[in-house]
Amino acid sequence: MRFVRDKEAITIASYVISDIHGQYDMFMELLDKIKFNENDTLYILGDVLDRGPHPIKTLMKLMEMPNAICIVGNHELMALECLEFLMKEITDMSIEELDEKMLENLLTWQYNGSKTTIEEFEKLDAVTKQDVIDFIKDFVIYEEVSVNDKDYLLVHAGLGNYSPEKDIEDYSLHDLIWARADYDVRYFEDKYVISGHTPTQYIKDNPQPGFIYRKNNHIAIDCGACIPGGRLAAICLDTGEEYYTGD
Numbered sequence: 407m408r409f410v411r412d413k414e415a416i417t418i419a420s421y422v423i424s425d426i427h428g429q430y431d432m433f434m435e436l437l438d439k440i441k442f443n444e445n446d447t448l449y450i451l452g453d454v455l456d457r458g459p460h461p462i463k464t465l466m467k468l469m470e471m472p473n474a475i476c477i478v479g480n481h482e483l484m485a486l487e488c489l490e491f492l493m494k495e496i497t498d499m500s501i502e503e504l505d506e507k508m509l510e511n512l513l514t515w516q517y518n519g520s521k522t523t524i525e526e527f528e529k530l531d532a533v534t535k536q537d538v539i540d541f542i543k544d545f546v547i548y549e550e551v552s553v554n555d556k557d558y559l560l561v562h563a564g565l566g567n568y569s570p571e572k573d574i575e576d577y578s579l580h581d582l583i584w585a586r587a588d589y590d591v592r593y594f595e596d597k598y599v600i601s602g603h604t605p606t607q608y609i610k611d612n613p614q615p616g617f618i619y620r621k622n623n624h625i626a627i628d629c630g631a632c633i634p635g636g637r638l639a640a641i642c643l644d645t646g647e648e649y650y651t652g653d
């Protein structure tokens with residue numbers, strides 16, 4: 407869609423980015439490359455947090471962007487399970503609450519790169535901490551969009567326990583945000599599934615590791631922002647154009 411304002415043509419477009427993993431500088435570089443403006447829509451496919459240097463700074467940038475729609479990843483789920491606990495003062499009460507389940511959650515999260523998220527989170531005041539938690543709670547589980555008569559399912563991972571008979575709401579949260587997509591299976595004849603979660607460097611027999619991967623109506627866009635030599639990618643739903651950080 408195009409309209410003219412002040413004699414300048416403005417293009418309105420929708421973009422999808424996934425697995426930023428705290429790479430704030432890469433995110434800024436990519437927004438600049440796509441010339442993202444207030445009329446555009448940005449879909450974030452989860453895993454904003456963990457691993458990279460500035461997860462909370464990235465999250466707080468997204469909090470300021472009313473035209474960003476955030477979809478939950480497994481790293482946001484792990485964070486949600488732990489951040490409210492970490493907000494509490496260390497008191498007898500919170501020690502008592504550190505039961506086996508919470509300890510397991512903390513260890514799983516630590517194993518998956520929570521360090522930078524916790525470090526940045528700890529520096530916030532109590533009100534901002536709560537704002538961050540509330541913002542993550544508002545992430546949606548998936549999003550279905552149509553652009554130029556093409557239908558897309560936007561989801562962090564999935565579809566675990568896939569069956570062609572199943573409706574999207576029949577999948578569990580785990581199926582959608584932890585499972586590895588099966589790129590050999592065409593999930594839908596009439597719909598593209600755009601997902602992150604698995605860096606395209608790790609997709610077997612991928613001729614272009616580290617770039618957006620397309621097969622069987624799958625579009626995999628996690629290009630390994632935290633992997634050495636990896637990059638952050640964006641795809642424009644209106645044009646199909648791909649954008650990458652780096653040269």
Ligand SMILES: [Mn+2]
Nearest residue numbers: 453479480603
């Ligand atoms: Mn993930």
